[in-house]
Amino acid sequence: MKKKQRGTFNLGRLLQNNIVPIMFLGICIVCFPLSGRSPAYLLNELVTRLGRNTFLVLSLLIPVMAGMGMNFAMTLGAMAGQIGLILVADWQIWGIPGIILAMIVSIPISILLGVFCGSMLNKAKGREMITSYIIAFFMTGVYQLVVLFMMGPIIPIAHDSLKLSRGFGIRNTVSLLNMRQALDNLLAINVMGVKIPVLTFLIIGVLCLVIIWFRRTKLGQDMRAVAQDMEVARDAGINVDRTRVLAIVISTVVAGFGMIIYLQNMGNFSTYNAHSQIGMFSIAALLVGGASVEKASIGNAFLGVILFHMMFIMAPDAATTITGDSMIGEYFRTFVSYGVITVALIMYETRKRRNRSQTGYLLALAQKEEEARGK
Amino acid sequence: MKKRNFLFQGLLVLVLVAIGAVMMVIGRGHTVYFDNRSLEYNGTNYDSLYKIEVYLGGSAEGEAVARLYDQERGMATQVGQSMTLTLVITPEDGGEEADPATYTIDLPYNMDGIVINLPAYLEGLPEEAYLTEFVPLVTEEPEEEIDLGGDMGLGDF
C-alpha cells in the first residue's frame, strides 16, 4: 500500500522530493560570484570541513533508520566527547594516542547518556524529536554542573591551566594544542594546493561500511521493522523499547567520536558552548543533503555537508558584498540552517498526514467494496 | 547465547581498557628542557661545557633542537616514556668537536615539564642529580567570566 504512489516516473515529484538540495544549490550558485572567493580556496575549505563534520552527521543515520526522527540529542555524545578531551588534556596524553584515549573515555559516558535519552524517548513515542531537543538542553545543565562544579573537587584535575583561578571548574576554552589536527596531518597528502586528510577520510569510510553492514544485521533489520510499525514489530517478537534505546546509544557513541574528530581539527574548544549547536548544524546539513525525517542515507550526509558548507563559507562574504555588513551573512546562514530544518519538518508532517488520510480513504473504499459484495 | 554475548562484551571492555592503558603510556607528552649549567652535587662541582648541540633521535643529522653555550637552556617536546638524544659536545672554546654520542633518558611519567642538566647527566650522576621538575610560574590573573549562554547558532561549524 505504501509503495503504491511510486512506480511512475514523475519530474514534478522528483523536484518536490529534492526541493531542499536544489534550493541550496541555487543559493550556492548565487553566492559564489558575490563572495569573490577563488575555487581553490573553496575547495580547500570544503575538503577540511568534509573531513571535520561528516562523522558527526553520519551519527544521525541510525535513529532515523529506527523511525525516531532526527536525534537532536546527539549533543549528548558531543558532551561525552568533550569530557573525554578535557580529561585527556589534563592527563597530558598527546597526539593520536590522546585522541584514541579520549574516544575510549567518551564511550561509557555516551552509553550512559544514550540509555537515559533512549528510555526517555520510549516514554514519549510519537514526539521523539521535541523530547530529544529538550533532553539536549536538560543534559547541558547537567554537563555544566559536572564541568563547572565537580571538575576539581570530585573529578581530579591536576593542571591549573585548565582550571578557573578559583580552583575548580574548567576555563572557558580548552586548548588541544598537543593533538591539534594530529589525525588530519598523519597520512595527509597535498594535491594541487589542497590538503587532503586521508586518515580522517579513511575513518569516515570505515564508519560508512559499518553502517552499511549494520543495516543487514539482525539488529538493523529489527530497527527497520520498528520504524515501519511498532505494534507489528512487537508481535513479531522484537523488543521494541530495547531496540530503540540501542539506536540512540549507537548514535550517541558515534556522535562522541565525531565531536572528538571535529575538535581535534579545530585545535581548541569553548567548554560551555562548543556542543550546543552541533546537533542543529548536523541535522541541517543532513536535511540539506536531501534526507527527510524518516529516510536518510550516507549519500545524503555527504551531499549535505558539501552543500551546507558551501553556503556556510560563502554567505558572510556574499553578504558583505551586498550590504557591506558581514554580520548579515552570519545571521543569514543561521536563518537558512533553521529554515531548512523547519521546511523539512513541515514536509514530513504534511506527508505523514497525507499518508494517514490516504490510508483512511483506502480503508473506507475497501469497506465499501466489502459491503457491496455482501449485498 | 546470552552467556556468549556477555562474555563477548566483557572481552570488548577489557580490550578497550587495555588499549586505553597503552595509549596512556605511549601518548604521555613531556616538555623537556636541557640545561648547560654548572652545579654542585655532594660537594663536588660539575662545570658547564662550552657548547652542546642537541639533536633528537639517534643521529646528529637534520636541524639541532638546541645549541647550548654556557648557562643556556633549550627545549623540546617528547611523547612517550623515554627520550633519545644525540649530543655533539665542544668542551672548550676553540676546542675540537667531539663525535656525536647517543643517549636514551627515561622520563618520569608524572612530570609535565622536565629539566635535565646535561653536564651532570654526562658525568653519570644519579637521576635525582640531573633531573628536576620544571614548575611554571603561577601568574595571578583575574577570574574569567564564565560564558554559559548559548549563542543560538552563530559562529562556525
Add this chain to the structure above:
Amino acid sequence: MGKTLENQNRLLGYVRSFGTPRLIITGFVLLLFITAPIVGVDLTMQIGNVINRFSWNAVLVLALVPMIQSGCSLNFGIPLGILAGLLGGTLSIQLGFERFGVMGCFFAAILLATPFAVLAGGGYGWLLNKIKGGEMMIATYVGLSAIAFMCMMWLLLPYTSPTMVWGLSGEGLRTTISLDGFYGEALAGFLAIPIDPENGLYFPTGSILFFALLAFGIWAFFRSKTGTAMTAAGSNPQFARASGINVDRMRLLSVIMSTWLGAVGILVYQQGFGFMQLYMAPNNMTLPTVSAILIGGAAVKKASIPNVIIGTILYQSIVTMTPTVATAIIQTDISEVIRMIVSNGMILYALTRDMKGEGSR
C-alpha cells in the same frame, strides 16, 4: 481504619496528580524561603524581587494558555509573538510616541504590535493546522527561524532614532536599548507602593493590575461560547467536530491570541526590566516561559490561570532566590545551572507523561 486508608489513598492520588518533580520544586522553593533568613539574606528584599519578576513574566506565561487549551500544545513558537512585540516597541520609539507620556508610549507599542501579532499568528496558526500532531517541534523551529530572520531585519530596517541605532554607523539597531524616557516602568510605576525605597524596591501595582485584567479577560473568554468551543476543540477534536465546532478555526484563533499575548507579554517584561533586548535575546524567553506554566501544574493539553500564577511565582522564586541563597551558603553561584536543570527537567517530565491516545505516529 478504613477511613484513614482512604484518606491516605486520596493523599497519594493527589501527590501523584501533582507530580513528583512539581513536589520537589515546591519543596525546593519552600526550603529557599526557610534558609534565606537563616543564612542572613534579606527576606523582604527577596520577596519584593520575586513579586517584581512575577509582574514582568506573568503575561508571557499567560500567553501559553489559549494554545494549550485548544490542543495546539506547548507554544514553543512564542518568539513569534515576542518579535511582534519588539516591532511594536521599536516602532513606538521610532515614531516618537514618548511625547504622549510613558503610558501613551506603552499602549502605542501594544497597538503597533497588534497587526504584526495578528498577521504572524494567523500565518503560524494556518501552518499549525496543516501539521496537527507535530506542533511542538515545528513551533520551535518556526520561532528560531523567525528570530534569525529578524536578526537580519534589525540590521536592515531603516530605523533612525538615535537612542536605538548604533552610535558610530548610525544604522542597525543596538542589541540592548534602554527604555528610560520611553515606556520603562510604564505599568510598574503606576500606583507603585514602596517596599524598600532605599534599594529601589516597589510593589508594581500597575503591572499586577494589568496582568489581573488580562488574566480575567482570558478566564472570562474561556467561559464564553467561543471559549468553551475552543476547550472542546482541544480536549476532544472528533467530538467537537461532530457537535458543529470548526476545530481549525478555533485553533487558529487560539494561536492568534497566544501570539498577541506574547507580544503584550514581552512589552510588559520590558517596561519592568527597563531595557529592550533584540537579536538573539527572544530565544532565551521560550523555555523558561514554557517550564513556568508546567511547574504551575499545567499539562501539555491542559492549563488554567492558577497554573500560570503558581508556576510563575515558583519559577521566579527559583530564579531570584537561588543566586543569593546559594552564594550565601557555598560561596559559588550555582543558580544558572540549577535553573537550567529544573526548567528543562520540568518540560522533559511533561513531555514524557500523559501521552496516551494522541500524537502517535
